[in-house]
Amino acid sequence: MIKRRKTKKIKIGYLEVGGNPPAPVSVQTMTNTNTSDVKATVKQILSAERAGCDLIRIAVDNQKSAEAISAIKKRTNIPIIADIHFSHLLAIKAAKFGIDKLRINPGNVGRKQNESKRVREKIIKEIADIAKKKKIPIRIGVNMGSLDPKMEEKYGRTAEAMVHSALEEIKALERHGFGDIIIAMKASDVGMTVEAYRELAKVVDYPFHVGITETGLPPSGIVKSSIGIGVLLLEGIGDTIRVSLTAPVAEEVEVGLDMLRCLRLRKEGVDFISCPTCGRRYSGQKETMDLIKISKELKEALKNEKRYIKVAVMGCSVNGLGEAKDADVGVMLKINSGEIYPLDKTKKYEVPKDKILPEMFRQIDLFFKNKKKDQ
Template sequence: MSLLKERRKTRQINVGSQPVGSDAPVSVQSMTNTQTQDVQATVNQILSLEKAGCEIVRAAVPDMEAAKALKKIKAQIHIPLIADIHFDWRLAIASAESGVDGLRINPGNIGTADKIKAVVDCAKAHKLPIRIGVNGGSLEKEIEKQYGVTARGMVESALANIRILEDLGFYDIKVSLKASDVARTVEAYRQLSPLTDVPLHVGVTEAGGLYAGITKSAIGIGMLLSEGIGDTIRVSLTRDPVEEIRTGFEILRALGLRQRGPELISCPTCGRCKINLFKIAEQVEKALLERSARIKVAIMGCVVNGPGEAKEADIGIAGGDGNGILFKKGKVIRKIDQAYLVDELIKEIDAMTLKAEEVNGKES
């Protein structure tokens, strides 16, 4: 029995080739942390994100050099690219002309009505969606004065900005409401979701380093998705953004919303463990990032209980003293020298993947 509530119905927009909202799967996004002006570094990072499964990527546009660099970046990547704009309306227009697939702005801080209209007219001409990015730390002064830095203030800011765009006849909108604390973020999304049908981009901003960031994001994003709120997500970490994609898909997997690639399970180890299981699990986890097979992989610390405890896994390894075993569905297949455990496991996974692809190809 699913504990998830029915997903909120929204209008659907398209970010390049990626549908967002309505019945489209919840998509996983990230943001580059390179200098956008450094085209090659930015392209290399986006290509790494693509391999990890990133479906939409955002890049900061602090100046005109960065806006113009987006054209060269876009030509070398394969997923939709969003330009992140603050304050300067001219950067939004230059980014659109560089061929991006969407804009992230806050209409309230773009400037006067004619500047907002210029950006909207440009987005219409290029068929680009706009994400209204409301951040708890940068609310409009009049809204902050009336409501304070609260969930209600964030909601009022979002509604005001939605009205600005819709009054200009623009409806390809999605909205994010982010704060650095989970409670305020969750409450803001809960308040906004029944008031509009725009798709919602969900995340907890400035979440922190690896452990704090994953914890905050898993709780905040997970709570909202379980309530049917959220059409696209980003996990914000002060780390390599590839870690954001890994975490995002694991959140979706844990909720049963999406499956991407192998699922890794591993034991926490005990005194019976005779191998460096932490290192092995890390090696396998890294190798599985680029594998597509939807299988369950087990990494267990000892041969005594390993296969039995992980018999629901499609394939796994268990360590011993100098050697280990490879098992499938709880049945031991063969012994392997400890030095080759990971290599042999990956070979078997690749063989299983190839076989599955051949079967699917014949069936289609």
């Protein structure tokens, strides 16, 4: 069982992050629309919500985008984060228009060329003051792609540079009495990202948003994200996650939820178990049922199911028997039939191949009906 890191509890709208005991790990993504296009942005946020997204970030890089926040919030449900770069005035605008959380980049907010420490301190104070007034948290979002040049000059492009950048920003906000902070430190290098979070976890108790940035296209981007995020979550590090893919935002959410299900950090949706195809599917030179086809059809039919259930589709009797027994509902495929394992495994039964999917759906419905009675 994963022992989660204890942190300060932060609220983003109605959503709790971190704490002791910690709130459930939440999944987020980011829109790729022009935020000032309210209709398109709302459509994408609602799509992410249907996929299971807990909170979402929008780009606020101009006045019109900031002004669109209130209209977007009226038509959506989950907490919204304003992504702020360069101009602290946009952070102030976003807060005034009802944003639920600010993400500021310490690599570029208040870091114009030759800007004095005194001016930057004033900028941080203004951001902290509006966040306190509106009771919204701030995420310090350090990214290797936009690292503070002074940190890069001193520490190089390293995990140490990201940690010191985050610590400097934490201290700046704390100097102005602000402590509702979440921290992210992302690089496209998995090892560097993991090292940075491990080191910062030793010295602060703020919640962490974790992810590997710019991982690219699936499936390689999913692999990269799964390794980096998965390692941290297994160590108890991480309170919110984003899987950054060159892919539709809903796909990022689905992959993130799958990660949490695999680690038993989220018990909702379908935990789908199916075996790899192998030569054991041939019994007496005859192939068992088409495992790939049946698995795809079953998974597709259940893709929008939000209630938790463990479903197994197995191709032979070697491992199939045990996996089917462990699932809430399972099937072990034979040559022209399937052995169905309902919730009561003592009542397993065999059906012809054309009845496998209908029987699986029937048993899944019965599982949820029985679960509802027990509640």
